[in-house]
Amino acid sequence: MSENQSKPFSYEIFPQCGIVAYFSMEIAIDPKMPTYSGGLGVLAGDTLRSAADLGVPLVAFTLAHRQGYFQQVLDSNGVQSEQSQPWNPADRLKEIPVRVTVSIEDRVVTVRAWRYDVVGRYGHIVPIFLLDTDLDGNTAWDRGLTDHLYGGDSNYRLQQEIILGMGGVRILNALGLTTNVYHMNEGHAALLTLALLESQLGGGPALPITESDVAAVQAKCVFTTHTPVPAGHDRFSTEQAIRILGGERTARLEKLDCITDGFLNMTTMALRFSRYANGVALKHGAVSRAMFPKNNIDSITNGVHAPTWLSEPMQNLFDKHIPAWRRDNLYLRNAIDLPVAELIDVHDQAKQTLFTEIATVTGKVLNPNVLTLGFARRAATYKRADLLFTDPQRLAEIAQAAGGLQIIYGGKAHPQDQPGKAIIKKVIETAAKLSNDSLRIIYLENYNWELGALLTAGVDVWVNTPRRPYEASGTSGMKAALNGVPSLSILDGWWIEGCIENVTGWAIEDGEDDLAEAFALYRKLESSVLPLYRSGMEKWAEIMRTTIAHNGSFFNTNRMVKQYTRNSYYPVQLTEETNVVEPAFVKAGTRD
Numbered sequence: 001m002s003e004n005q006s007k008p009f010s011y012e013i014f015p016q017c018g019i020v021a022y023f024s025m026e027i028a029i030d031p032k033m034p035t036y037s038g039g040l041g042v043l044a045g046d047t048l049r050s051a052a053d054l055g056v057p058l059v060a061f062t063l064a065h066r067q068g069y070f071q072q073v074l075d076s077n078g079v080q081s082e083q084s085q086p087w088n089p090a091d092r093l094k095e096i097p098v099r100v101t102v103s104i105e106d107r108v109v110t111v112r113a114w115r116y117d118v119v120g121r122y123g124h125i126v127p128i129f130l131l132d133t134d135l136d137g138n139t140a141w142d143r144g145l146t147d148h149l150y151g152g153d154s155n156y157r158l159q160q161e162i163i164l165g166m167g168g169v170r171i172l173n174a175l176g177l178t179t180n181v182y183h184m185n186e187g188h189a190a191l192l193t194l195a196l197l198e199s200q201l202g203g204g205p206a207l208p209i210t211e212s213d214v215a216a217v218q219a220k221c222v223f224t225t226h227t228p229v230p231a232g233h234d235r236f237s238t239e240q241a242i243r244i245l246g247g248e249r250t251a252r253l254e255k256l257d258c259i260t261d262g263f264l265n266m267t268t269m270a271l272r273f274s275r276y277a278n279g280v281a282l283k284h285g286a287v288s289r290a291m292f293p294k295n296n297i298d299s300i301t302n303g304v305h306a307p308t309w310l311s312e313p314m315q316n317l318f319d320k321h322i323p324a325w326r327r328d329n330l331y332l333r334n335a336i337d338l339p340v341a342e343l344i345d346v347h348d349q350a351k352q353t354l355f356t357e358i359a360t361v362t363g364k365v366l367n368p369n370v371l372t373l374g375f376a377r378r379a380a381t382y383k384r385a386d387l388l389f390t391d392p393q394r395l396a397e398i399a400q401a402a403g404g405l406q407i408i409y410g411g412k413a414h415p416q417d418q419p420g421k422a423i424i425k426k427v428i429e430t431a432a433k434l435s436n437d438s439l440r441i442i443y444l445e446n447y448n449w450e451l452g453a454l455l456t457a458g459v460d461v462w463v464n465t466p467r468r469p470y471e472a473s474g475t476s477g478m479k480a481a482l483n484g485v486p487s488l489s490i491l492d493g494w495w496i497e498g499c500i501e502n503v504t505g506w507a508i509e510d511g512e513d514d515l516a517e518a519f520a521l522y523r524k525l526e527s528s529v530l531p532l533y534r535s536g537m538e539k540w541a542e543i544m545r546t547t548i549a550h551n552g553s554f555f556n557t558n559r560m561v562k563q564y565t566r567n568s569y570y571p572v573q574l575t576e577e578t579n580v581v582e583p584a585f586v587k588a589g590t591r592d
């Protein structure tokens with residue numbers, strides 16, 4: 001990737017179709033730019049990297065987030081505190097010579113944009129426009145609106161969403177780009193439809209609307225939902241909408257059924273104005289259809305950008321034995337024939353790189369010959385980072401009997417998420433009490449892109465323990481799979497599709513409650529994972545090969561962006577025929 005190029009971007013494929021404009025509140029653009037918080041932003045970044053590789057004519061919009069998300073500091077008791085991550089877009093990016101305005105409360109706010117170019121493998125460029133209100137002429141409050149990712153209260157959030165959706169559409173128009181598809185990545189971007197509706201009406205908010213105006217907007221919009229539970233959907237009270245968006249706009253949205261039970265629900269709004277919508281895994285599509293039964297919601301399972309998440313030695317191994325993998329990740333199916341000895345060697349290198357980093361930052365030395373589990377993700381309560389500690393004594397006994405076990409944790413809790421912070425504290429406290437010669441547990445501070453890449457490549461098994469059905473997809477296990485690291489996980493999200501027992505990893509069987517699932521986790525660790533590891537690296541390398549062949553070849557954004565291109569952006573045909581029939585294993589949420 002290179003920055004600051006002002007070459008025009010090209011329209012190599014589908015020139016008749018115009019551009020896709022992709023809108024996301026967060027995008028993991030570069031490890032040194034704090035413009036993301038977690039899975040949603042990483043997915044957005046990986047999507048754009050693959051779109052650039054594949055030559056899809058796409059441009060993207062997000063906010064500059066001048067103060068970033070936050071840097072996590074953990075004290076010795078496991079208490080999290082936060083530091084902001086100020087960065088200056090001018091140090092890295094070029095400002096584009098275009099300014100637009102949006103109206104917020106009763107103010108006119110000027111918006112500018114910084115451009116970053118994602119350069120694909122064959123030179124195709126996907127420009128990202130980072131919107132910024134830090135301008136003379138805006139009030140001090142408005143200058144701060146593009147500072148904090150997921151900071152402030154819901155008033156701040158709604159104002160940011162006006163900038164993203166309405167500001168983004170206006171920048172696009174000012175640039176004169178013919179755009180036929182607007183992709184809302186999660187409901188945060190839903191207000192772009194309001195800007196489109198207003199330009200459809202030729203201006204002012206007070207004009208009457210017909211269904212054909214709505215249809216004209218729908219024809220251009222597609223939507224991806226990422227949220228599997230009703231409480232997770234972004235929404236604002238009618239009072240907030242009237243105060244911040246304005247009375248006439250709010251009345252219009254009410255007429256168009258976007259306001260229910262006194263709330264403007266951004267998912268409802270995005271669905272109302274889209275011709276196509278999808279969830280991010282087969283199961284999540286089904287869960288979303290149950291939540292929004294009036295809508296036809298398809299499924300496109302998430303992926304990760306393979307070259308971004310593969311360790312350097314693994315990339316070299318693929319280049320040697322499967323040279324076509326960079327052009328088309330499906331060729332990773334041929335990993336089934338990788339020489340076992342080379343695969344073991346490459347994984348050892350990734351493990352050593354991780355352990356060296358851990359020794360540098362913590363002073364703790366881990367043993368490369370001991371089975372090492374990884375668990376790192378947002379410290380949200382539903383992810384149950386403490387599930388492994390349900391019965392600490394049992395865990396200690398398992399480790400002792402196996403002749404050693406190492407567990408590496410990481411993850412930030414949102415600054416306002418007190419229960420999430422309590423889980424981090426509990427994990428760190430328990431780790432301190434339990435750690436002994438046979439059981440080593442480490443919690444790494446400030447989980448981010450770079451640490452995520454080291455961990456998913458360097459551990460032996462990736463663990464995920466969400467409470468069903470809260471995990472829409474999950475993508476960290478996909479990064480692990482590409483690196484030949486099998487998963488030990490609850491059957492939720494992508495893992496329902498990815499788990500083949502003893503071939504790509506292991507399922508933690510569904511239980512009635514947390515306790516039952518914790519025992520299922522201990523059983524699987526004790527009776528399947530540890531015995532296989534002890535049976536020798538040759539046997540272990542077999543599961544590494546099948547993990548890459550089955551899951552690395554599929555759970556990548558190279559495949560995913562092709563699906564978006566033909567199912568969502570430029571559909572082969574516009575029909576009602578979406579994935580309403582589920583495979584039996586998705587229905588049941590389990591598979592044998």
Ligand SMILES: *Cc1c(COP(=O)(O)O)cnc(C)c1O
Nearest residue numbers: 038039377448449452474475476
């Ligand atoms: C991949 C990634 C995630 C997503 O992890 P899941 O828990 O699998 O959804 C979150 N944060 C970072 C830094 C990542 O790299």
